[in-house]
Structures are given as C-alpha cells and as structure tokens.
Amino acid sequence: MSDEETVVFENVTCKAATSKAILCMGPWEDREIWFPLSQVDDDSEVFEKGHQGKLVVSKWIAEQKELEGTVVSKKSKPKKKNGPSADKKITEKTGTCEECGKPCKPQFRTCWDCRED
Numbered sequence: 001m002s003d004e005e006t007v008v009f010e011n012v013t014c015k016a017a018t019s020k021a022i023l024c025m026g027p028w029e030d031r032e033i034w035f036p037l038s039q040v041d042d043d044s045e046v047f048e049k050g051h052q053g054k055l056v057v058s059k060w061i062a063e064q065k066e067l068e069g070t071v072v073s074k075k076s077k078p079k080k081k082n083g084p085s086a087d088k089k090i091t092e093k094t095g096t097c098e099e100c101g102k103p104c105k106p107q108f109r110t111c112w113d114c115r116e117d
C-alpha cells in the first residue's frame with residue numbers, strides 16, 4: 001500500500017472471506033461491509049473469516065465506506081523494540097572506597113588495594 005495513513009477499528013468481526021475481500025461487522029452502524037484485502041493493512045488483526053479484534057484498513061477505503069475510525073499515520077508509529085529492555089539489566093551494587101574513591105564491594109569501606117590486612 002502506498003498510502004501512509006490507516007484507519008483502525010476496534011472490536012471487528014470477520015463474518016466471511018473470499019480470496020480478495022473480507023466481510024466485517026464492526027463498531028459502525030448495523031451493517032456488514034466488504035473490504036478488499038488490498039486495502040487491509042499488514043497490522044490488522046482481522047483478515048480472515050472468524051477473526052475478531054482490531055481491523056486496520058487504508059484511509060482511502062474507510063472514506064469510501066464513510067466510516068469513521070482512528071486515523072493512524074504509519075510514519076508516527078513507534079517501532080517495536082526487540083531484545084531485553086533496559087530495566088531488565090542487572091545492576092550490580094557497588095560501593096566506593098573511602099581511601100581512593102575506586103568502586104569496591106558495598107560491604108567494605110575500602111577496596112582491596114587500600115585494605116591494610
């Protein structure tokens with residue numbers, strides 16, 4: 001799809017599907033609407049018969065069907081982060097040596113270098 005804007009509808013149920021289009025019930029009025037699959041976004045949770053959830057379609061088709069949903073600009077979408085998040089990093093507790101200021105184990109007041117014994 002070349003369009004940068006999509007429209008999101010929540011609580012949509014796909015009632016029927018062909019190889020080219022899906023028939024959906026949604027938060028719009030009491031009617032079922034066909035959406036060409038070419039206008040259904042990759043992010044859509046609904047794209048096959050029986051699917052239920054978030055339907056994401058091109059802004060163009062939403063306008064054609066006179067549907068009002070949440071318009072989402074694909075450019076402004078935050079990228080999904082993969083890998084461990086920063087807060088999961090194990091931070092080792094460290095103390096500071098009273099003699100030289102170097103990091104040392106928190107249970108000791110001085111580091112190994114400064115310790116007399």
Ligand SMILES: [Zn+2]
Pocket residue numbers: 097098099100101102110111112113114
């Ligand atoms: Zn020290």
